[in-house]
Amino acid sequence: MHDLEQAGDAQLCAAHVAGDRRAFAALYDRHSRWCFARVSRLVRNDADAEEVQQEVWVTLARNLGTYEPTAQFRTYLNAIIRSRASDHWRRLSRRPVTNDLGDEDAEFDTAAADAPLPDSVAQSNEAVAAFSAALAGLSTDEQAVFRLKEGLDRGADMTWQDIAETLAIPLETARTRYRRVCAKLKLAMREHMDLS
Structure with a gap:
Protein backbone atom coordinates (compact mmCIF):
# COMPACT_ATOMS: atom_id res chain seq x y z
CA MET A 1 0.00 0.00 0.00
CA ARG A 94 -38.03 18.07 -14.96
CA ARG A 95 -39.85 17.98 -11.61
CA PRO A 96 -43.12 19.85 -11.64
CA VAL A 97 -43.38 22.94 -9.48
CA THR A 98 -45.62 21.98 -6.57
CA ASN A 99 -46.93 23.58 -3.44
CA ASP A 100 -46.78 20.41 -1.31
CA LEU A 101 -47.56 20.92 2.37
CA GLY A 102 -46.57 17.40 3.43
CA ASP A 103 -48.48 14.45 4.85
CA GLU A 104 -49.31 16.04 8.19
CA ASP A 105 -51.44 18.66 6.47
CA ALA A 106 -53.22 16.23 4.13
CA GLU A 107 -56.42 16.26 6.20
CA PHE A 108 -56.45 20.06 6.22
CA ASP A 109 -55.80 20.16 2.47
CA THR A 110 -58.74 17.84 1.77
CA ALA A 111 -61.09 19.90 3.93
CA ALA A 112 -59.86 23.12 2.34
CA ALA A 113 -60.35 21.75 -1.16
CA ASP A 114 -64.03 21.11 -0.38
CA ALA A 115 -64.66 24.60 1.00
CA PRO A 116 -65.69 27.42 -1.33
CA LEU A 117 -62.80 29.77 -2.12
CA PRO A 118 -63.02 33.55 -2.13
CA ASP A 119 -62.48 35.11 -5.56
CA SER A 120 -59.04 36.50 -4.69
CA VAL A 121 -57.77 33.10 -3.54
CA ALA A 122 -59.24 31.42 -6.60
CA GLN A 123 -57.56 34.00 -8.85
CA SER A 124 -54.29 33.46 -7.01
CA ASN A 125 -54.55 29.68 -7.48
CA GLU A 126 -55.30 30.21 -11.17
CA ALA A 127 -52.25 32.46 -11.48
CA VAL A 128 -50.04 29.84 -9.80
CA ALA A 129 -51.44 27.18 -12.14
CA ALA A 130 -50.84 29.44 -15.16
CA PHE A 131 -47.27 30.15 -14.04
CA SER A 132 -46.62 26.44 -13.42
CA ALA A 133 -47.99 25.59 -16.86
CA ALA A 134 -45.82 28.28 -18.46
CA LEU A 135 -42.76 26.99 -16.61
CA ALA A 136 -43.52 23.40 -17.65
CA GLY A 137 -43.78 24.57 -21.27
CA LEU A 138 -40.17 25.74 -21.29
CA SER A 139 -37.35 23.61 -22.65
CA THR A 140 -35.33 21.56 -20.18
CA ASP A 141 -32.36 23.92 -20.61
CA GLU A 142 -34.54 26.97 -19.98
CA GLN A 143 -36.11 25.39 -16.90
CA ALA A 144 -32.69 24.48 -15.51
CA VAL A 145 -31.30 28.02 -15.71
CA PHE A 146 -34.49 29.53 -14.28
CA ARG A 147 -34.69 27.06 -11.37
CA LEU A 148 -31.03 27.63 -10.50
CA LYS A 149 -31.23 31.42 -10.64
CA GLU A 150 -34.51 31.62 -8.73
CA GLY A 151 -33.50 28.98 -6.17
CA LEU A 152 -36.63 26.89 -6.76
CA ASP A 153 -34.93 23.64 -5.74
CA ARG A 154 -32.47 24.85 -3.10
CA GLY A 155 -34.01 27.91 -1.52
CA ALA A 156 -31.24 30.35 -2.52
CA ASP A 157 -30.23 31.72 -5.89
CA MET A 158 -26.84 30.99 -7.41
CA THR A 159 -24.35 33.36 -8.97
CA TRP A 160 -24.17 33.53 -12.75
CA GLN A 161 -20.72 31.96 -12.64
CA ASP A 162 -22.02 29.00 -10.57
CA ILE A 163 -24.95 28.53 -12.94
CA ALA A 164 -22.68 28.57 -15.99
CA GLU A 165 -20.33 26.04 -14.40
CA THR A 166 -23.16 23.80 -13.21
CA LEU A 167 -24.80 23.69 -16.62
CA ALA A 168 -21.47 23.63 -18.46
CA ILE A 169 -22.44 26.61 -20.64
CA PRO A 170 -20.82 30.01 -21.22
CA LEU A 171 -21.71 32.73 -18.72
CA GLU A 172 -23.45 34.93 -21.30
CA THR A 173 -25.50 31.96 -22.54
CA ALA A 174 -26.83 31.45 -19.01
CA ARG A 175 -27.79 35.13 -18.74
CA THR A 176 -29.39 35.17 -22.19
CA ARG A 177 -31.44 32.04 -21.44
CA TYR A 178 -32.63 33.55 -18.18
CA ARG A 179 -33.71 36.80 -19.86
CA ARG A 180 -35.50 34.80 -22.57
CA VAL A 181 -37.26 32.68 -19.92
CA CYS A 182 -38.36 35.77 -17.98
CA ALA A 183 -39.77 37.30 -21.15
CA LYS A 184 -41.68 34.10 -21.97
CA LEU A 185 -43.06 33.84 -18.44
CA LYS A 186 -44.10 37.52 -18.39
CA LEU A 187 -45.89 37.07 -21.71
CA ALA A 188 -47.67 33.94 -20.45
CA MET A 189 -48.76 35.73 -17.28
CA ARG A 190 -49.92 38.79 -19.25
CA GLU A 191 -52.00 36.50 -21.48
CA HIS A 192 -53.42 34.81 -18.38
CA MET A 193 -54.37 38.17 -16.88
CA ASP A 194 -56.00 39.27 -20.15
CA LEU A 195 -58.12 36.09 -20.18
CA SER A 196 -59.14 36.44 -16.52
Missing part, protein backbone atom coordinates in the same frame (compact mmCIF):
# COMPACT_ATOMS: atom_id res chain seq x y z
CA HIS A 2 2.93 2.33 0.67
CA ASP A 3 3.85 2.18 -3.04
CA LEU A 4 0.35 3.32 -3.98
CA GLU A 5 0.54 6.30 -1.62
CA GLN A 6 3.72 7.44 -3.38
CA ALA A 7 2.40 6.78 -6.90
CA GLY A 8 1.24 9.67 -9.05
CA ASP A 9 -2.33 9.97 -10.24
CA ALA A 10 -1.46 8.78 -13.74
CA GLN A 11 0.19 5.67 -12.30
CA LEU A 12 -2.83 4.97 -10.12
CA CYS A 13 -5.15 5.36 -13.11
CA ALA A 14 -3.07 2.93 -15.13
CA ALA A 15 -2.99 0.46 -12.24
CA HIS A 16 -6.78 0.66 -11.88
CA VAL A 17 -7.27 0.06 -15.61
CA ALA A 18 -4.94 -2.95 -15.26
CA GLY A 19 -7.26 -4.32 -12.55
CA ASP A 20 -5.72 -3.16 -9.27
CA ARG A 21 -8.69 -2.17 -7.08
CA ARG A 22 -6.37 -0.72 -4.46
CA ALA A 23 -5.30 1.92 -6.98
CA PHE A 24 -8.84 3.25 -7.29
CA ALA A 25 -9.18 3.29 -3.50
CA ALA A 26 -5.97 5.33 -3.34
CA LEU A 27 -7.35 7.81 -5.90
CA TYR A 28 -10.55 8.07 -3.87
CA ASP A 29 -8.64 8.66 -0.63
CA ARG A 30 -6.51 11.30 -2.30
CA HIS A 31 -9.27 13.27 -4.07
CA SER A 32 -12.63 12.55 -2.40
CA ARG A 33 -12.61 15.55 -0.05
CA TRP A 34 -11.74 17.92 -2.88
CA CYS A 35 -14.38 16.26 -5.05
CA PHE A 36 -17.08 16.61 -2.40
CA ALA A 37 -16.22 20.27 -1.83
CA ARG A 38 -16.46 20.94 -5.57
CA VAL A 39 -19.74 19.03 -5.94
CA SER A 40 -21.20 20.78 -2.87
CA ARG A 41 -20.38 24.15 -4.36
CA LEU A 42 -22.22 23.27 -7.56
CA VAL A 43 -25.17 21.40 -6.06
CA ARG A 44 -25.63 23.47 -2.87
CA ASN A 45 -27.30 20.66 -0.89
CA ASP A 46 -25.25 18.13 1.11
CA ALA A 47 -27.66 15.23 0.58
CA ASP A 48 -27.73 15.83 -3.18
CA ALA A 49 -23.97 16.44 -3.17
CA GLU A 50 -23.38 12.99 -1.67
CA GLU A 51 -25.53 11.41 -4.37
CA VAL A 52 -23.84 13.37 -7.15
CA GLN A 53 -20.39 12.57 -5.76
CA GLN A 54 -21.28 8.89 -5.82
CA GLU A 55 -22.27 9.26 -9.48
CA VAL A 56 -18.95 11.02 -10.15
CA TRP A 57 -16.91 8.14 -8.71
CA VAL A 58 -18.96 5.50 -10.53
CA THR A 59 -18.48 7.40 -13.79
CA LEU A 60 -14.78 7.75 -13.06
CA ALA A 61 -14.38 4.04 -12.35
CA ARG A 62 -16.09 3.15 -15.62
CA ASN A 63 -14.24 5.69 -17.77
CA LEU A 64 -10.80 5.83 -16.23
CA GLY A 65 -9.36 4.11 -19.28
CA THR A 66 -10.03 7.30 -21.27
CA TYR A 67 -7.90 9.46 -18.95
CA GLU A 68 -4.94 10.97 -20.78
CA PRO A 69 -2.02 11.64 -18.42
CA THR A 70 -1.16 14.77 -20.41
CA ALA A 71 -3.90 16.57 -18.42
CA GLN A 72 -3.93 16.90 -14.66
CA PHE A 73 -6.11 14.28 -13.01
CA ARG A 74 -8.21 16.91 -11.21
CA THR A 75 -8.96 18.56 -14.55
CA TYR A 76 -10.34 15.23 -15.78
CA LEU A 77 -12.21 14.68 -12.50
CA ASN A 78 -13.63 18.22 -12.60
CA ALA A 79 -15.06 17.61 -16.08
CA ILE A 80 -16.91 14.58 -14.70
CA ILE A 81 -18.07 16.58 -11.67
CA ARG A 82 -19.49 19.33 -13.87
CA SER A 83 -21.20 16.81 -16.11
CA ARG A 84 -22.84 14.94 -13.20
CA ALA A 85 -23.87 18.22 -11.51
CA SER A 86 -25.40 19.37 -14.78
CA ASP A 87 -27.30 16.06 -15.02
CA HIS A 88 -28.52 16.62 -11.47
CA TRP A 89 -29.94 20.06 -12.31
CA ARG A 90 -31.55 18.75 -15.48
CA ARG A 91 -33.29 16.01 -13.46
CA LEU A 92 -34.52 18.63 -10.98
CA SER A 93 -35.75 20.87 -13.77
Whole structure:
Protein backbone atom coordinates (compact mmCIF):
# COMPACT_ATOMS: atom_id res chain seq x y z
CA MET A 1 0.00 0.00 0.00
CA HIS A 2 2.93 2.33 0.67
CA ASP A 3 3.85 2.18 -3.04
CA LEU A 4 0.35 3.32 -3.98
CA GLU A 5 0.54 6.30 -1.62
CA GLN A 6 3.72 7.44 -3.38
CA ALA A 7 2.40 6.78 -6.90
CA GLY A 8 1.24 9.67 -9.05
CA ASP A 9 -2.33 9.97 -10.24
CA ALA A 10 -1.46 8.78 -13.74
CA GLN A 11 0.19 5.67 -12.30
CA LEU A 12 -2.83 4.97 -10.12
CA CYS A 13 -5.15 5.36 -13.11
CA ALA A 14 -3.07 2.93 -15.13
CA ALA A 15 -2.99 0.46 -12.24
CA HIS A 16 -6.78 0.66 -11.88
CA VAL A 17 -7.27 0.06 -15.61
CA ALA A 18 -4.94 -2.95 -15.26
CA GLY A 19 -7.26 -4.32 -12.55
CA ASP A 20 -5.72 -3.16 -9.27
CA ARG A 21 -8.69 -2.17 -7.08
CA ARG A 22 -6.37 -0.72 -4.46
CA ALA A 23 -5.30 1.92 -6.98
CA PHE A 24 -8.84 3.25 -7.29
CA ALA A 25 -9.18 3.29 -3.50
CA ALA A 26 -5.97 5.33 -3.34
CA LEU A 27 -7.35 7.81 -5.90
CA TYR A 28 -10.55 8.07 -3.87
CA ASP A 29 -8.64 8.66 -0.63
CA ARG A 30 -6.51 11.30 -2.30
CA HIS A 31 -9.27 13.27 -4.07
CA SER A 32 -12.63 12.55 -2.40
CA ARG A 33 -12.61 15.55 -0.05
CA TRP A 34 -11.74 17.92 -2.88
CA CYS A 35 -14.38 16.26 -5.05
CA PHE A 36 -17.08 16.61 -2.40
CA ALA A 37 -16.22 20.27 -1.83
CA ARG A 38 -16.46 20.94 -5.57
CA VAL A 39 -19.74 19.03 -5.94
CA SER A 40 -21.20 20.78 -2.87
CA ARG A 41 -20.38 24.15 -4.36
CA LEU A 42 -22.22 23.27 -7.56
CA VAL A 43 -25.17 21.40 -6.06
CA ARG A 44 -25.63 23.47 -2.87
CA ASN A 45 -27.30 20.66 -0.89
CA ASP A 46 -25.25 18.13 1.11
CA ALA A 47 -27.66 15.23 0.58
CA ASP A 48 -27.73 15.83 -3.18
CA ALA A 49 -23.97 16.44 -3.17
CA GLU A 50 -23.38 12.99 -1.67
CA GLU A 51 -25.53 11.41 -4.37
CA VAL A 52 -23.84 13.37 -7.15
CA GLN A 53 -20.39 12.57 -5.76
CA GLN A 54 -21.28 8.89 -5.82
CA GLU A 55 -22.27 9.26 -9.48
CA VAL A 56 -18.95 11.02 -10.15
CA TRP A 57 -16.91 8.14 -8.71
CA VAL A 58 -18.96 5.50 -10.53
CA THR A 59 -18.48 7.40 -13.79
CA LEU A 60 -14.78 7.75 -13.06
CA ALA A 61 -14.38 4.04 -12.35
CA ARG A 62 -16.09 3.15 -15.62
CA ASN A 63 -14.24 5.69 -17.77
CA LEU A 64 -10.80 5.83 -16.23
CA GLY A 65 -9.36 4.11 -19.28
CA THR A 66 -10.03 7.30 -21.27
CA TYR A 67 -7.90 9.46 -18.95
CA GLU A 68 -4.94 10.97 -20.78
CA PRO A 69 -2.02 11.64 -18.42
CA THR A 70 -1.16 14.77 -20.41
CA ALA A 71 -3.90 16.57 -18.42
CA GLN A 72 -3.93 16.90 -14.66
CA PHE A 73 -6.11 14.28 -13.01
CA ARG A 74 -8.21 16.91 -11.21
CA THR A 75 -8.96 18.56 -14.55
CA TYR A 76 -10.34 15.23 -15.78
CA LEU A 77 -12.21 14.68 -12.50
CA ASN A 78 -13.63 18.22 -12.60
CA ALA A 79 -15.06 17.61 -16.08
CA ILE A 80 -16.91 14.58 -14.70
CA ILE A 81 -18.07 16.58 -11.67
CA ARG A 82 -19.49 19.33 -13.87
CA SER A 83 -21.20 16.81 -16.11
CA ARG A 84 -22.84 14.94 -13.20
CA ALA A 85 -23.87 18.22 -11.51
CA SER A 86 -25.40 19.37 -14.78
CA ASP A 87 -27.30 16.06 -15.02
CA HIS A 88 -28.52 16.62 -11.47
CA TRP A 89 -29.94 20.06 -12.31
CA ARG A 90 -31.55 18.75 -15.48
CA ARG A 91 -33.29 16.01 -13.46
CA LEU A 92 -34.52 18.63 -10.98
CA SER A 93 -35.75 20.87 -13.77
CA ARG A 94 -38.03 18.07 -14.96
CA ARG A 95 -39.85 17.98 -11.61
CA PRO A 96 -43.12 19.85 -11.64
CA VAL A 97 -43.38 22.94 -9.48
CA THR A 98 -45.62 21.98 -6.57
CA ASN A 99 -46.93 23.58 -3.44
CA ASP A 100 -46.78 20.41 -1.31
CA LEU A 101 -47.56 20.92 2.37
CA GLY A 102 -46.57 17.40 3.43
CA ASP A 103 -48.48 14.45 4.85
CA GLU A 104 -49.31 16.04 8.19
CA ASP A 105 -51.44 18.66 6.47
CA ALA A 106 -53.22 16.23 4.13
CA GLU A 107 -56.42 16.26 6.20
CA PHE A 108 -56.45 20.06 6.22
CA ASP A 109 -55.80 20.16 2.47
CA THR A 110 -58.74 17.84 1.77
CA ALA A 111 -61.09 19.90 3.93
CA ALA A 112 -59.86 23.12 2.34
CA ALA A 113 -60.35 21.75 -1.16
CA ASP A 114 -64.03 21.11 -0.38
CA ALA A 115 -64.66 24.60 1.00
CA PRO A 116 -65.69 27.42 -1.33
CA LEU A 117 -62.80 29.77 -2.12
CA PRO A 118 -63.02 33.55 -2.13
CA ASP A 119 -62.48 35.11 -5.56
CA SER A 120 -59.04 36.50 -4.69
CA VAL A 121 -57.77 33.10 -3.54
CA ALA A 122 -59.24 31.42 -6.60
CA GLN A 123 -57.56 34.00 -8.85
CA SER A 124 -54.29 33.46 -7.01
CA ASN A 125 -54.55 29.68 -7.48
CA GLU A 126 -55.30 30.21 -11.17
CA ALA A 127 -52.25 32.46 -11.48
CA VAL A 128 -50.04 29.84 -9.80
CA ALA A 129 -51.44 27.18 -12.14
CA ALA A 130 -50.84 29.44 -15.16
CA PHE A 131 -47.27 30.15 -14.04
CA SER A 132 -46.62 26.44 -13.42
CA ALA A 133 -47.99 25.59 -16.86
CA ALA A 134 -45.82 28.28 -18.46
CA LEU A 135 -42.76 26.99 -16.61
CA ALA A 136 -43.52 23.40 -17.65
CA GLY A 137 -43.78 24.57 -21.27
CA LEU A 138 -40.17 25.74 -21.29
CA SER A 139 -37.35 23.61 -22.65
CA THR A 140 -35.33 21.56 -20.18
CA ASP A 141 -32.36 23.92 -20.61
CA GLU A 142 -34.54 26.97 -19.98
CA GLN A 143 -36.11 25.39 -16.90
CA ALA A 144 -32.69 24.48 -15.51
CA VAL A 145 -31.30 28.02 -15.71
CA PHE A 146 -34.49 29.53 -14.28
CA ARG A 147 -34.69 27.06 -11.37
CA LEU A 148 -31.03 27.63 -10.50
CA LYS A 149 -31.23 31.42 -10.64
CA GLU A 150 -34.51 31.62 -8.73
CA GLY A 151 -33.50 28.98 -6.17
CA LEU A 152 -36.63 26.89 -6.76
CA ASP A 153 -34.93 23.64 -5.74
CA ARG A 154 -32.47 24.85 -3.10
CA GLY A 155 -34.01 27.91 -1.52
CA ALA A 156 -31.24 30.35 -2.52
CA ASP A 157 -30.23 31.72 -5.89
CA MET A 158 -26.84 30.99 -7.41
CA THR A 159 -24.35 33.36 -8.97
CA TRP A 160 -24.17 33.53 -12.75
CA GLN A 161 -20.72 31.96 -12.64
CA ASP A 162 -22.02 29.00 -10.57
CA ILE A 163 -24.95 28.53 -12.94
CA ALA A 164 -22.68 28.57 -15.99
CA GLU A 165 -20.33 26.04 -14.40
CA THR A 166 -23.16 23.80 -13.21
CA LEU A 167 -24.80 23.69 -16.62
CA ALA A 168 -21.47 23.63 -18.46
CA ILE A 169 -22.44 26.61 -20.64
CA PRO A 170 -20.82 30.01 -21.22
CA LEU A 171 -21.71 32.73 -18.72
CA GLU A 172 -23.45 34.93 -21.30
CA THR A 173 -25.50 31.96 -22.54
CA ALA A 174 -26.83 31.45 -19.01
CA ARG A 175 -27.79 35.13 -18.74
CA THR A 176 -29.39 35.17 -22.19
CA ARG A 177 -31.44 32.04 -21.44
CA TYR A 178 -32.63 33.55 -18.18
CA ARG A 179 -33.71 36.80 -19.86
CA ARG A 180 -35.50 34.80 -22.57
CA VAL A 181 -37.26 32.68 -19.92
CA CYS A 182 -38.36 35.77 -17.98
CA ALA A 183 -39.77 37.30 -21.15
CA LYS A 184 -41.68 34.10 -21.97
CA LEU A 185 -43.06 33.84 -18.44
CA LYS A 186 -44.10 37.52 -18.39
CA LEU A 187 -45.89 37.07 -21.71
CA ALA A 188 -47.67 33.94 -20.45
CA MET A 189 -48.76 35.73 -17.28
CA ARG A 190 -49.92 38.79 -19.25
CA GLU A 191 -52.00 36.50 -21.48
CA HIS A 192 -53.42 34.81 -18.38
CA MET A 193 -54.37 38.17 -16.88
CA ASP A 194 -56.00 39.27 -20.15
CA LEU A 195 -58.12 36.09 -20.18
CA SER A 196 -59.14 36.44 -16.52
